Amino acid sequence: MIRRFRPAPAWIGVGLLIVFAACVAASAVEPTSHDVRPGYGVDDVRWLSDYLPALAGTPGDTPIYVLRGDDSGGTLLLLGGTHANEIAGVMAATLVVERAVVTRGTVFVIPHANNSAARRNNGAYNATTPQWFELTTGGGEVRAFHYGDRRTQPEDQEPDPEVFVHGPSGLEFSGSEARNLNRNHPGDADGTLTQQISYALFALVEQEGVDVLVDMHESSLTSRLANTLVSHPRAIDIASFAILDLEMEGLALKQEVSSEEFHGLSHREFGDHTDAFAFLIESPNPGQEASIENPDVVNDPRAPLSNRVNLQLRTIQAILANHALLEGTATSIEFAFPFELSDLLGANLGAFLR
Amino acid sequence: MKKRNTILTIGLLLLIAFGLTAVAEEGDVQTEPVVFAAPALITSIGQSAGAAQARVVAIKAGVEAMYVQRATLEDLEGKGTLIVVLGASSKGLGAAGVDIDGEVAWATELFDKARELGIGIIAMHIEGGSRRGPSSDLVITTFAPLADFLIVKGAMPDVEWTADEAANGNEDGLFTTLAAENEIPIAYIDTTLAAVDVLIELFDIQPEG
Numbered sequence: 001m002i003r004r005f006r007p008a009p010a011w012i013g014v015g016l017l018i019v020f021a022a023c024v025a026a027s028a029v030e031p032t033s034h035d036v037r038p039g040y041g042v043d044d045v046r047w048l049s050d051y052l053p054a055l056a057g058t059p060g061d062t063p064i065y066v067l068r069g070d071d072s073g074g075t076l077l078l079l080g081g082t083h084a085n086e087i088a089g090v091m092a093a094t095l096v097v098e099r100a101v102v103t104r105g106t107v108f109v110i111p112h113a114n115n116s117a118a119r120r121n122n123g124a125y126n127a128t129t130p131q132w133f134e135l136t137t138g139g140g141e142v143r144a145f146h147y148g149d150r151r152t153q154p155e156d157q158e159p160d161p162e163v164f165v166h167g168p169s170g171l172e173f174s175g176s177e178a179r180n181l182n183r184n185h186p187g188d189a190d191g192t193l194t195q196q197i198s199y200a201l202f203a204l205v206e207q208e209g210v211d212v213l214v215d216m217h218e219s220s221l222t223s224r225l226a227n228t229l230v231s232h233p234r235a236i237d238i239a240s241f242a243i244l245d246l247e248m249e250g251l252a253l254k255q256e257v258s259s260e261e262f263h264g265l266s267h268r269e270f271g272d273h274t275d276a277f278a279f280l281i282e283s284p285n286p287g288q289e290a291s292i293e294n295p296d297v298v299n300d301p302r303a304p305l306s307n308r309v310n311l312q313l314r315t316i317q318a319i320l321a322n323h324a325l326l327e328g329t330a331t332s333i334e335f336a337f338p339f340e341l342s343d344l345l346g347a348n349l350g351a352f353l354r
Numbered sequence: 355m356k357k358r359n360t361i362l363t364i365g366l367l368l369l370i371a372f373g374l375t376a377v378a379e380e381g382d383v384q385t386e387p388v389v390f391a392a393p394a395l396i397t398s399i400g401q402s403a404g405a406a407q408a409r410v411v412a413i414k415a416g417v418e419a420m421y422v423q424r425a426t427l428e429d430l431e432g433k434g435t436l437i438v439v440l441g442a443s444s445k446g447l448g449a450a451g452v453d454i455d456g457e458v459a460w461a462t463e464l465f466d467k468a469r470e471l472g473i474g475i476i477a478m479h480i481e482g483g484s485r486r487g488p489s490s491d492l493v494i495t496t497f498a499p500l501a502d503f504l505i506v507k508g509a510m511p512d513v514e515w516t517a518d519e520a521a522n523g524n525e526d527g528l529f530t531t532l533a534a535e536n537e538i539p540i541a542y543i544d545t546t547l548a549a550v551d552v553l554i555e556l557f558d559i560q561p562e563g
Contacts, residue, residue, distance in 0.1 A: 224484065227520075240406040244414075244547045252518040254484050255403035260449040 031061040032119040035143050036094050036111055037354040041067045041101040041335070048110070051207065052189060052200035059156045060197045062115035064204070065097045066108055067335065073105030074211035074331030076320065077204065077276070080110065082181050082215055082266065084117035084148025085124060087133065087297060088283045088308035089216025091145070091349060092316075095309060096335070098354045105333035108208060113215075114181040114197060116156045118148035125150075125220070128294045129287045133305075135298065135350030143350060147287070147297060151179035152194045167191075169263035182215070185269035205274045211331045212323055213276045215266040216312050218285035221302060226284035228254040229315055232271025235279060238326055242318035251314060277323060281315050283308035298349070306352075310344040317341070390474045390503070390556050391434025393418040397425035399461040400454075400493045401446025404439040404481045407546055411480075412437070415553035416562075424450050424460070427467045435557075436468045437476045440497060442489035454489045458496055465500050476556065477501035479529065480546045482508070482521035491528070498532045503556060504540040505549055517544045 038045065044066035049056035080093030093111035100107070112118045121131050132144045154160070160175035166183060177183045179194050187198025205213060219225040231239035236257055243253050258268040258278075270278035285308065287297040298305045324332035339352060396412060396419050398405035409421035419437070422429050423446075430436065438461070442454060452460070468475055477498050479485065486494075498504055508524025509515035515522045524530060524542070533540040541552045553559070 236403065236406045237410070240403070240410045244407060244410055247521075247545050248547055252482070252521050254481065255407065256443070256445060257403050257406075257449070259445045262445070262448075 030057070031059055031115050032112070032146070034112060034118070035145060036063070036065075037098050038065055039098045039100070039354060041099070042097060043068045048197065048200045048204070051203035052196055054189065055196055055200055058193060058196075059116040059119065059153065060114070060193045062110060062112050062197075064108055064110050066106065067096070067100060067102040068106045069102040069104040069334065071104040071334075073329065074323075074327075074333045075105060075208055076107045076333045077201075077208075077210045077213045078107065078109045078316070079113045079201070079213070079215040079266070081112040081118055081148065082114055083150045083217060084112065084114055084146065085121060085129065085150055085287060086216070086218035086285060087145070087147060087287075088218050088285065088305060088312050089281075090118075091305060092216055092309045092312035094145075095313070095337075095349075095352060099337050099339075099352065100335045101338075102333070102335040104329075105331070106208075107333060107335055108204065108210070110201075112148075113201065114148075114152060114194070116152040116193060116197075117150065117179075117181070118146050119153055120149060121147050122149045122151075122153075125288050126290050126292070126295065129297065133298050135353065136348065137353055138351040143353065151176060152181070152192075152197075154179065157193045166264040171261075171263050173264075182217075182266055183264040185264055185266055186273050202270070202273065205270060205276055210274065210276045211327075212319065212333060213266070213270050213274075213278045214316050214319065215278075215280045217280055217282050218288060218308065219282045220288040220290070221284045221286055222289065223282075223284070225256075225282045227252065227311070228256055228282045229319075230256040230258065230267050230280040230282070232258050232267050232278040234271055235277035238277060238319060238322045239279065241322035241325065242315065245318045245322065246315060249314070251311065253311075253315065279319055281312055283311045304346065306344045306347050306349040309349060310341055313344075314341050389558050390476060392557055393420060393433055394435040394437050394476075394557075395419070395425055395429050395433040396421045396437045396439070397429070397464070398423055398446070399438050399440050399497055400442035400457060400490060401450050401452075402439070402441035402443035402481060402485055402490075403446070404441050404478070404485065407480060408437060408439045408478055408549070411546065411549045412553060414547070415550045415557070416559045417553050417557045425464060427463060430464070430467050430471055430473060433471075433473055435474045435476060436464070437478060438464075438497060438501070440477055440479045440490070440494050441481050441485035442487070442493050443485075444489070454492060458492065461493070461497060465497065474503075475501045476503045476505065478505040478549065479523045480505070480507045480543075480549060482518075482523045483525055484520050486523060486528075494528065495532065498529065499536040499538070501538060504529060504533050504538050505543060505552055506540065507543050507546055507549075510542040515544075521545075
């Protein structure tokens with residue numbers, strides 16, 4: 001007997017759900033916008049899709065702010081929001097875009113490196129973290145910023161595999177790491193959205209001749225990674241000099257070097273596959289501490305956001321100073337703010353924004 | 355308090371310069387000043403990043419030195435001093451493709467060779483409390499007693515530590531105990547960069563010009 005498929009009410013329901021999901025997905029293709037107000041230092045605004053057109057109109061596209069100095073020098077790429085819940089990097093990048101002036105070289109700033117992850121917080125590590133956080137400017141305006149997620153949104157990418165295999169190395173991770181930008185480097189132009197984002201970042205580094213790359217991250221308060229500067233082995237001298245300088249300024253950082261075996265991370269892969277000196281900074285974020293209910297990701301006295309932004313920016317300045325010392329002025333990069341970075345300590349971060 | 359620690363360190367070095375040791379008991383005074391010869395070989399035992407910082411310290415002190423993260427016995431040829439930075443890093447050990455036992459076995463050979471060649475050994479611990487723990491302590495308790503001089507970023511006995519808590523590598527007094535038990539001179543520093551002054555004294559670096 002031949003059984004013929006006949007639509008039943010249940011199948012119709014499933015069909016409607018599929019159509020609904022498709023509509024939701026279609027409505028999410030635009031890249032998330034953010035409250036970033038470029039200052040006088042910004043010469044140019046580009047998109048990541050300029051370096052990989054396939055990203056245009058996808059949730060992975062993201063603005064790139066370009067600041068150029070009057071004096072020729074090297075090129076710096078600052079990445080915030082590789083993990084969009086690690087907001088000190090996002091806000092440090094935002095502060096550079098809004099207030100910094102480059103005097104030597106060129107600085108490319110991407111405040112939301114994984115813009116899909118920035119759209120929504122799925123509560124990785126702590127379900128009580130917020131969707132938004134607010135900062136009040138000096139003028140009394142309340143500005144709202146996304147508190148995003150560690151990974152690309154699930155609906156923006158094909159379903160997670162059971163095991164994510166980092167292509168070039170064969171290293172295996174849990175399936176959800178297929179959406180972790182910092183496990184997908186050096187990316188793939190024809191791969192998943194996360195791999196395409198990575199690929200475009202590598203294209204930027206190559207095309208713009210980036211000399212120094214800093215990927216800004218955060219860890220939990222108690223993580224061994226908190227307050228750490230990680231560098232590629234080629235950049236170990238710059239990192240060592242920077243750490244000693246910072247220590248003399250009262251900022252104690254631990255030093256780590258990229259593992260030879262752990263692939264997919266920015267400092268390892270940019271260092272291996274490009275000429276850039278690659279660094280990763282980790283500041284401590286109370287929002288990544290699973291044991292803290294409803295963490296105050298801005299004002300927790302153990303690690304206020306302004307202090308974490310201070311740590312990120314002072315470390316970057318120390319890296320640049322020692323990059324110039326060791327590599328010479330031809331590729332040096334200098335930028336400054338109209339305030340002392342130490343003014344950020346214990347202060348209202350919003351007062352330093354536009 | 356930073357100044358206080360630095361002053362204490364300098365005071366200690368003056369004692370050394372006059373031929374005394376930090377741990378010498380009465381009637382057991384070392385009469386020869388502690389002076390080490392360049393060039394130095396700087397390496398890590400435990401494969402942490404501290405050895406790279408020690409290289410920077412040596413550069414700033416003006417000590418001629420070669421830095422090899424995991425030195426070979428051949429690297430010791432022609433050297434006047436072996437500077438080892440103690441501290442285990444699982445990431446670093448993984449990168450070197452060894453476990454902690456393999457590291458201890460390799461470092462034992464290195465120390466034996468240094469002794470055979472008559473090379474002085476300085477052991478440093480400059481990464482603070484974050485570079486303490488079972489593996490690091492194995493490295494410390496195995497090799498610190500075999501050194502000719504110890505430099506530790508950490509609190510002196512009976513002196514309050516007011517720098518970053520995490521920077522105190524001697525909170526439990528381990529280095530003080532090892533130095534006392536083995537009669538090894540020790541310098542306490544409160545910042546890694548303070549080791550520059552210690553090396554200047556130990557290598558008798560004269561100011562240029």
